[in-house]
Amino acid sequence: MSTGTSLAAPARLACRDLVVRAGGHVVLDVPCLDVPTGETLAVLGPNGSGKSTLLRALAMLPQDRSGSVVLDGEAVGRREVRPAVAAVLQRPVVQRGSVRHNVAAALLLRGRSRAAAHRLSDPWMLRLGVDHLAERDARSLSGGERQRVALARALAVGPRVLLLDEPFAGLDATTRSDLVADLRDVLDDADMATVLVTHDRDEAAALAGRTGLLVAGTLRQVGPTTGVLDHPADVDCARLVGYVDVLAPAVTGLARTVVARPEHAVAVAPGAPAPDDAVVVEARLVRTVPLGGITRVDVVAGPTAGEPEVPLSCLVAGDAPQAVRALPVGAALHIAVRRRHLRELRT
Numbered sequence: 001m002s003t004g005t006s007l008a009a010p011a012r013l014a015c016r017d018l019v020v021r022a023g024g025h026v027v028l029d030v031p032c033l034d035v036p037t038g039e040t041l042a043v044l045g046p047n048g049s050g051k052s053t054l055l056r057a058l059a060m061l062p063q064d065r066s067g068s069v070v071l072d073g074e075a076v077g078r079r080e081v082r083p084a085v086a087a088v089l090q091r092p093v094v095q096r097g098s099v100r101h102n103v104a105a106a107l108l109l110r111g112r113s114r115a116a117a118h119r120l121s122d123p124w125m126l127r128l129g130v131d132h133l134a135e136r137d138a139r140s141l142s143g144g145e146r147q148r149v150a151l152a153r154a155l156a157v158g159p160r161v162l163l164l165d166e167p168f169a170g171l172d173a174t175t176r177s178d179l180v181a182d183l184r185d186v187l188d189d190a191d192m193a194t195v196l197v198t199h200d201r202d203e204a205a206a207l208a209g210r211t212g213l214l215v216a217g218t219l220r221q222v223g224p225t226t227g228v229l230d231h232p233a234d235v236d237c238a239r240l241v242g243y244v245d246v247l248a249p250a251v252t253g254l255a256r257t258v259v260a261r262p263e264h265a266v267a268v269a270p271g272a273p274a275p276d277d278a279v280v281v282e283a284r285l286v287r288t289v290p291l292g293g294i295t296r297v298d299v300v301a302g303p304t305a306g307e308p309e310v311p312l313s314c315l316v317a318g319d320a321p322q323a324v325r326a327l328p329v330g331a332a333l334h335i336a337v338r339r340r341h342l343r344e345l346r347t
Contacts (some may be wrong), residue, residue: 010070010072010073011034011035011036011037011070011072011073011193012035012036012037012071012072012160012161012192012193013034013035013058013069013070013071013160013161013193013195014032014033014034014035014069014070014071015030015032015033015057015058015067015068015069015070016031016032016067016068016070017031017032017066017067017068018030018031018033018054018057018058018065018066018067018068018069019065019066019067020050020053020056020057020063020064020065020217021064021065022063022064026217027050027053027217028050028053028054028057028217029217029218030054030057030067030218030219033212033219033222035161035193035194035195036193037191037192037193038190038191038192038193039193039194039209039210040187040194040195040196040207040208040209040210041193041194041195041196041208041209041210041211041212042196042197042198042203042204042207042208042210042211042212042225043195043196043197043198043211043212043213043214043219044197044198044199044200044201044204044211044212044213044214044240044241045197045199045213045214045215045240046199046215046240047199049214049215049216049217050214050216050217051165051166051197051198051199051214052165052197053217054195054197054214055087055163055165055195055197057069058085058161058163058195059081059085059087059163060076060077060078060081060082069081071084071160071161072160083110084159084160084161085159085160085161085162085163086106086153086154086155086157086159086161086162086163087154087162087163087164087165088147088150088151088154088162088163088164088165088167089150089165089167090165090166090167090169090170091170092143092146092147092149092150092167093150094138094139094141094146094149094150095138096137096138096139097137097138098134098135098136098137098138099125099130099133099134099135099136099138099141099149100118100121100122100125100134100135101138102138102149102153103121103122103124103125103130103149103152103153103156104117104118104120104121104153104156105153106153106154106156106157107120107121107156107157110157117156120156120157120158121152121153121156122134124152124153124155124156125152127152127155127182127186128148128149128151128152128155128182128186129148129182130145130148130149130152133145142175143170143171143175144171144172144175144176144178144179147167147168147171147179148179148182150167151167151183151186155186155190159192160192160193161192161193161194161195162190162192162193162194162195163194163195164194164195164196164197165197166197166198166199167179167183167196168180168198168200168203180203180206180207181206183207184206184207187207196208197214201229201240201241201242204225204229205225205226205229208225209224209225210222210223210224210225210228211223211224211225211228211229212228213228213232213233213236213237213240213241215236215237215240220233220234220236220237221233221234221237228241229241230343231343232259232343232345233345233346234345234346235257235259235345238259238343238345242261243259243260243261243343244259244261244262244313245259245260245261245262245265245312245313245335245337246259246310247259247260247279247281247301247310247312247337247342248310251281251301251310252279252281254279256344256345257344257345258279258342258343258344258345259342259343259345260337260341260342260343261341262296262312262313262314262315263315264337264338264341265312265313265314265315265335265336265337266278266314266335266336266337267297267299267314267316267321267324267333267334267335268280268333268334268335268336269321269323269324269326269327269333270331270332270333270334272323274334274336275336275338276338277338277339277340278336278337278338278339279336279337279338279339279342280334280335280336281301281312281334281335281336282301282302282332282334283299283300283301283302283312283332283333283334283335284299284300284301284302284309284330284331284332284333285297285298285299285324285327285328285329285330285331285332285333286298286299286300286311286329287329288324288325293317294315294316294317295315295316296313296314296315296316297313297314297315297316297324298311298312298313299311299312299313299314299333299335300312301335312335314335
């Protein structure tokens with residue numbers, strides 16, 4: 001799976017000056033985006049950021065849209081996009097009939113004979129692990145099985161572009177991890193460009209060579225997935241990839257704002273030593289929240305008089321330390337983060 005950004009040949013899928021409006025307002029503005037053949041691009045964003053709008057625009061589905069969509073270097077219209085693109089949605093669509101019929105359905109709609117459709121689609125049932133369900137009524141399947149059928153149906157048509165709209169949402173953890181692993185195997189040898197929209201950074205890490213962060217309809221940061229997830233560009237990007245503790249210079253005394261993940265922040269009771277090589281801030285306890293195998297410690301840090309308090313969280317494996325659990329709400333304590341876990345924001 002390619003992770004580079006330089007393209008020796010035209011991108012399989014691209015857009016230029018892509019703008020979508022709704023109710024007279026711009027809801028998506030993507031000046032330039034390129035996805036080469038063989039690459040999976042993940043687009044992470046919170047609810048309402050425009051992720052599904054982006055996929056609809058790339059598929060040239062009806063919207064108040066301007067700009068161009070480009071396939072293999074050629075600007076195209078809806079007529080050219082339709083046979084080139086396959087999509088898998090968050091809620092997979094299944095038709096009346098068997099699993100085998102459902103997997104072949106898109107090929108049949110594209111004019112293939114029944115024999116040709118099954119010849120092309122049957123291997124994808126095997127690849128996606130639903131061949132043993134071939135004669136089952138598709139409407140009787142579980143959510144994970146339905147999603148496998150939907151993926152097999154999309155891949156059977158041999159798309160040049162695969163669009164995935166949060167395909168793992170609503171699946172239990174085991175089903176989700178198994179499907180992610182199987183899809184990764186498929187995408188690794190695929191001769192197509194794939195765009196996956198999700199709000200889950202683990203899915204991006206597992207599947208995508210590059211990742212874009214979509215905030216309020218704008219791609220704030222695009223690059224190799226490991227770099228984007230570990231070195232966010234600004235506060236919004238940081239929160240999107242899990243760096244939700246934002247520490248301004250007024251709190252830390254450092255020259256620039258830094259961010260940390262809650263699992264790397266340590267709650268230190270008064271008088272207890274902080275970890276070595278840590279940035280330490282003064283805070284006040286808001287609450288401790290048991291969350292099964294972990295405990296979340298919520299605090300506020302107040303830099304100076306007149307400045308707003310800064311909410312911070314720590315995630316502690318197992319029970320919170322006894323000294324912290326014994327503190328009453330409002331008690332003073334410290335939050336410490338080792339410097340290697342801090343990330344300095346560029347903007």
